[in-house]
Amino acid sequence: xxxxxxxxxxxxxxxxxxxxxxxxxxxxxxxxxxxxxxxxxxxxxxxxxxxxxxxxxxxxxxxxxxxxxxxxxxxxxxxxxxxxxxxxxxxxxxxxxxxxxxxxxxxxxxxx
Amino acid sequence: xxxxxxxxxxxxxxxxxxxxxxxxxxxxxxxxxxxxxxxxxxxxxxxxxxxxxxxxxxxxxxxxxxxxxxxxxxxxxxxxxxxxxxxxxxxxxxxxxxxxxxxxxxxxxxxxxxxxxxxxxxxxxxxxxxxxxxxxxxxxxxxxxxxxxxxxxxxxxxxxxxxxxxxxxxxxxxxxxxxxxxxxxxxxxxxxxxxxxxxxxxxxxxxxxxxxxxxxxxxxxxxxxxxxxxxxxxxxxxxxxxxxxxxxxxxxxxxxxxxxxxxxxxxxxxxxxxxxxxxxxxxxxxxxxxxxxxxxxxxxxxxxxxxxxxxxxxxxxxxxxxxxxxxxxxxxxxxxxxxxxxxxxxxxxxxxxxxxxxxxxxxxxxxxxxxxxxxxxxxxxxxxxxxxxxxxxxxxxxxxxxxxxxxxxxxxxxxxxxxxxxxxxxxxxxxxxxxxxxxxxxxxxxxxxxxxxxxxxxxxxxxxxxxxxxxxxxxxxxxxxxxxxxxxxxxxx
Numbered sequence: 087x088x089x090x091x092x093x094x095x096x097x098x099x100x101x102x103x104x105x106x107x108x109x110x111x112x113x114x115x116x117x118x119x120x121x122x123x124x125x126x127x128x129x130x131x132x133x134x135x136x137x138x139x140x141x142x143x144x145x146x147x148x149x150x151x152x153x154x155x156x157x158x159x160x161x162x163x164x165x166x167x168x169x170x171x172x173x174x175x176x177x178x179x180x181x182x183x184x185x186x187x188x189x190x191x192x193x194x195x196x197x198x
Numbered sequence: 199x200x201x202x203x204x205x206x207x208x209x210x211x212x213x214x215x216x217x218x219x220x221x222x223x224x225x226x227x228x229x230x231x232x233x234x235x236x237x238x239x240x241x242x243x244x245x246x247x248x249x250x251x252x253x254x255x256x257x258x259x260x261x262x263x264x265x266x267x268x269x270x271x272x273x274x275x276x277x278x279x280x281x282x283x284x285x286x287x288x289x290x291x292x293x294x295x296x297x298x299x300x301x302x303x304x305x306x307x308x309x310x311x312x313x314x315x316x317x318x319x320x321x322x323x324x325x326x327x328x329x330x331x332x333x334x335x336x337x338x339x340x341x342x343x344x345x346x347x348x349x350x351x352x353x354x355x356x357x358x359x360x361x362x363x364x365x366x367x368x369x370x371x372x373x374x375x376x377x378x379x380x381x382x383x384x385x386x387x388x389x390x391x392x393x394x395x396x397x398x399x400x401x402x403x404x405x406x407x408x409x410x411x412x413x414x415x416x417x418x419x420x421x422x423x424x425x426x427x428x429x430x431x432x433x434x435x436x437x438x439x440x441x442x443x444x445x446x447x448x449x450x451x452x453x454x455x456x457x458x459x460x461x462x463x464x465x466x467x468x469x470x471x472x473x474x475x476x477x478x479x480x481x482x483x484x485x486x487x488x489x490x491x492x493x494x495x496x497x498x499x500x501x502x503x504x505x506x507x508x509x510x511x512x513x514x515x516x517x518x519x520x521x522x523x524x525x526x527x528x529x530x531x532x533x534x535x536x537x538x539x540x541x542x543x544x545x546x547x548x549x550x551x552x553x554x555x556x557x558x559x560x561x562x563x564x565x566x567x568x569x570x571x572x573x574x575x576x577x578x579x580x581x582x583x584x585x586x587x588x589x590x591x592x593x594x595x596x597x598x599x600x601x602x603x604x605x606x607x608x609x610x611x612x613x614x615x616x617x618x619x620x621x622x623x624x625x626x627x628x629x630x631x632x633x634x635x636x637x638x639x640x641x642x643x644x645x646x647x648x649x650x651x652x653x654x655x656x657x658x659x660x661x662x663x664x665x666x667x668x669x670x671x672x673x674x675x676x677x678x679x680x681x682x683x684x685x686x687x688x689x690x691x
Binding site: 104110113117120121124127128131153155156159162163166169170173174177178180181184185193194195196 | 325329332335336339340343346347348349351352353354355356358359362363365366369370373376377380382428
């Protein structure tokens with residue numbers, strides 16, 4: 087159980103970073119931490135203590151395998167996360183070219 | 199036949215960058231061809247539904263193990279909304295996108311967006327739905343920033359951060375469901391949750407909260423609405439029409455309803471959450487809209503308010519309320535897309551969208567002016583047009599369900615909406631001509647064509663609303679009202 091709480095704390099660290107930090111790059115890092123906390127949560131769902139790799143072999147009896155499904159899902163999720171991260175960094179670079187700053191307080195032409 | 203809705207736009211998105219290397223104009227031909235085909239197939243899907251729910255098993259694996267796709271009444275309604283608006287926005291783009299430097303990239307992203315939207319709608323697997331939702335989101339983040347001006351990048355970054363948080367919350371909820379029932383097929387999840395013991399009640403509660411937060415952020419219901427008024431005006435006009443008309447409905451309202459009605463179960467608590475979210479969205483959206491002077495920003499605030507109607511109607515939970523909500527969803531996609539296309543053509547011809555600087559365009563731009571009048575009357579709920587009937591159905595349903603306060607708010611918001619659209623008509627089209635507006639010409643042909651088609655549809659859906667509700671809206675609301683029986687329909691037995 088405690089390992090899930092640690093995972094939740096990791097999630098909360100990411101959320102705190104996203105909400106409080108004013109630097110765009112730090113916000114992106116916070117979002118990355120949140121995402122990996124959720125990925126870790128998925129992996130924990132399939133985890134068995136002293137588990138074996140889920141490879142079906144003739145000699146090997148099926149005892150105490152880890153669940154392969156969450157691992158397969160998380161591969162997809164990591165790739166999606168990579169795409170979002172790349173787009174985010176690209177937009178941040180362009181924002182820096184326009185505003186000459188990473189401070190979210192000074193990037194506010196839109197309001198109302 | 200179901201995967202065709204994903205294959206066509208995805209293949210098109212792959213072919214466009216290659217084809218546009220050897221011929222410049224091929225990108226728009228390919229994209230429009232794909233849009234037309236998709237529209238044709240989505241209209242055909244009404245007839246597929248006549249013989250019951252259609253299923254497709256990816257790779258031939260049966261539901262609890264493989265990925266399944268399903269077509270029921272709700273899916274058909276959303277397919278028509280997505281592909282109708284998508285096709286018309288693509289036709290509109292032929293002329294509009296000439297102002298931007300790389301049309302091929304625009305059409306690639308647009309095709310990816312269509313692939314994602316269609317995928318969300320046909321998928322019957324929760325993780326698959328999430329993947330398509332992310333494809334949609336990434337394509338729309340990129341399209342919001344397409345102009346790469348300072349404001350557009352800022353809006354896109356805001357949208358990106360909030361959209362990613364929403365995706366993470368949805369993924370967390372999917373993980374919790376996977377942990378408790380060890381399956382991802384929607385029908386199988388719903389059956390396992392119903393069969394398991396009382397501890398699943400807590401899981402359902404957590405997941406409902408996470409899903410409402412996640413999809414609420416994607417839908418821009420009021421406590422979660424901060425990104426919408428920035429992101430929707432910043433995009434190119436056809437993309438704004440897609441965002442307001444289709445994207446917030448498909449990855450927001452549709453996904454939320456599918457999850458809440460067919461997987462987790464619609465309870466009294468969820469009903470009251472929906473009703474309150476709807477009422478607050480209606481009021482706050484329309485009150486913030488009055489003071490706006492940017493044409494597209496005003497329309498974006500009205501999107502929040504009109505989505506409030508949809509969520510309120512569906513949240514009532516009665517057959518009439520759900521039907522009204524879904525009918526309003528369809529109508530809103532028609533007239534809000536039309537209004538955004540109008541705003542785009544005004545901006546195309548005059549170069550500004552500030553209401554104070556515009557004026558007297560009804561002489562110079564007769565088609566834009568006439569179609570925007572039809573759209574304004576529709577959104578404000580004036581009798582023969584489509585918006586009137588759906589609002590009427592929602593208000594009657596509210597009074598039938600003894601929700602007097604909600605019904606009164608609906609009427610009140612309708613009146614304020616009328617006021618703010620009179621403001622648009624007055625400032626943009628009717629007011630006396632200024633010197634600066636003298637040389638303005640009407641927008642090019644393809645832009646006029648898609649606006650005219652949407653205006654005709656607005657009138658047609660209003661005049662023929664009874665046969666229309668029978669053929670398209672009724673099966674959709676029946677699919678939601680099936681509730682947890684959905685599992686039996688999909689899995690057989």
